[in-house]
Amino acid sequence: xxxxxxxxxxxxxxxxxxxxxxxKGVHRALVTIxxxxxxxxxxxxxxxxxxxxxxxxxxxxxxxxHLQ
Numbered sequence: 001x002x003x004x005x006x007x008x009x010x011x012x013x014x015x016x017x018x019x020x021x022x023x024k025g026v027h028r029a030l031v032t033i034x035x036x037x038x039x040x041x042x043x044x045x046x047x048x049x050x051x052x053x054x055x056x057x058x059x060x061x062x063x064x065x066h067l068q
Contacts, residue, residue, distance in 0.1 A: 001027075009033065 006018040015031065 006029075 001023070002019075005021060008016050008018070010016065
């Protein structure tokens, strides 16, 4: 499997993925650092991720499923 995912490396060198990554087993990965800064929208979304994590629960999916 080859998959490309956007991420941000913060000032402390921590890598934050823009989307969840689900893989089975151990895999190698390559990280390419781009010369351009992240878009403001992506950076805001990643910084908001921990504050919105309560919404990523099965109970929330069930509660709002009638709107899909």
